[in-house]
Amino acid sequence: MKAVAALLTGLAVLAAPSRAAAPAAPPAADPHAAHHAAPAPAPLPGGSLYQLGARLEASDGTRLELAALRGRPVVVTMFYSTCTSVCPMLTLAMQRALAALDPGEQAAVRFVMVSLDAERDDPARLAEFAQSHHLGAPFLVAHAGAADVRAIAAALGIRYRQLPDGSFSHASVLTLLDRDGVPLARTQVLAAADEAFIAKLRATLR
Amino acid sequence: MRAARPLAALGALLALLGSPAAPATGAERVTLPAGEFTPVVAPGPEQKTVAIGAFALDATPVTNADYRAFVVRHPEWQRGRVAALFADSQYLAHWRRPADPGPAAADAQPVTRVSWFAARAYCQAAGGRLPRWYEWEYAAAADETRRDARADPAYRERILAWYAENSARALPPVGKTPRNVYGVMDLHAVIWEWVEDFGGLMVSGDSRNQGDPDKLQFCGAGALSAEIRDDYPILMRMALLSSLEASFTTANLGFRCAYEVTP
Structure with a gap:
């Protein structure tokens, strides 16, 4: 018996490296589960983006999990700071949606802009962007790593491609x-307020 | 190739030693050298070529046996447990049980009905990532003797014949097509394969079109400056990949993984 046990231990040790290759946290896990023992949050619905396990870095340098946005409705878009053609309209569309809400509603929502330019849009550049566009609370302008940018864009159905000059063609x-x-809900209407989208946003805040 | 033999022997030895706890799975990996490459669709109006860095690639697509080992270790990727965000309702629908492919999905057949999120999670667990499109296209431009055989009509004809022949029958086992000059197999004849940047392939190379939903959604190959306009297999593949969402699964869509190599 002892010999068998020793053999099993040996095999377990030999097999260990392949197990260690597994990622530390499955994507479906609550990233904060380890930090707070007291009441576990309800499991996320199957369609939730907060299962991506994506991490953001805000323009003020704060690091947060995408899932930390849980609790308030969010309007999210993807852009890049050096974009001169459509992103200004995109930013304006976000501001327009915010302006359509009354102050109480504004305090209950987050407006999140995640950069597609994982390489160059560091917090300093995003801070400059946020400042020049007067994006205070409830805006969150954020950077993410390349793999997380891909995942967030995929989950949002946002198609994009980086062009040779470093700019992005993106939805x-x-x-x-x-x-x-x-x-x-989603909208691609930028030129004017999308009333149906804003109505849905207000209904969600109620 | 000479260096590959001792490595393969070591791999076989490790597989034997580890076998009671972890069945030997995973494809052979081959290294592709860096190179300058002219993709079928130019990256931009002023640029025709892309620089590909050296990378490693699975010689064959990921099989049902490989994927079974993955879902055993990572039960959150089993059918019935996977979140709707990550895979549609047809995910692994042809498998007998959530962790058992069964007779309809032979061990050596490529795994299909897997989403982009699932393929990505598999590659991450294997220490790699999905190949980027240009890497995939670079690997697929080779035949048995040449790194870029695309100008040869005989090469193209053979690939087209493969597509015509394979669409109607059951998926063949992996590793039955000739190795290309890099040692990679099954790039054309067997399945469609996910790539990391599948969503951007047909996005216009003109950034002024961005945000115009009509142009962006409907510009097809005709709106792009295709360098090699009659490379139908590649254009067909790009069109198919571009039409997918990241949670989609289909009966002919699988994947293989790529890996960084240290120069």
């Missing part, structure tokens, strides 16, 4: 997420 989409990160 301009505003997406409304509910309090759990599930997409409820």
